[in-house]
Amino acid sequence: MAYSGNTGLTRIRKAIVFSWQGFAATYQHEEAFRQEVWLALVLIPAAFWVGDSTLERIVLIVSVLLLMLTEILNSAIEAVVDRFGNEQHELAGRAKDMGSAAVFLAVVIVILCWGMILLF
Helix, strand or coil: CCCCEEEEEEEHHHHHHHHHHHHHHHHCCCCCHHHHHHHHHHHHHHHHHCCHHHHHHHHHHHHHHHHHHHHHHHHHHHHHHHHHCCCCCCCHHHHHHHHHHHHHHHHHHHHHHHHHHHHH
16 A cells, blocks of 8 residues: 555645545536536525525535535546546446446435425
């Protein structure tokens, strides 16, 4: 296992920089993530208005963040698969399909959470 030698605040600072680079790369290269960011900018503030309790607000916000997290992971899977070539391979297709299925389930979670809280 590689060890960078960074500890303490240096390690934390570098981790934050790398995370920000990941957000920026995903936003730059993935249209779906850009749409989800804009959706989050609407839905997260709306959660404070829609939710009647702290728990409802948390559920609404976490569902949106979960969708964004899943999209980032799906994009990472696609980038790694594409890195190793564009030829058709059953495992590459399966990996991409599984990532897509994960995003779909995250969308379903957002719809269920927001729908149930808004309707009931």
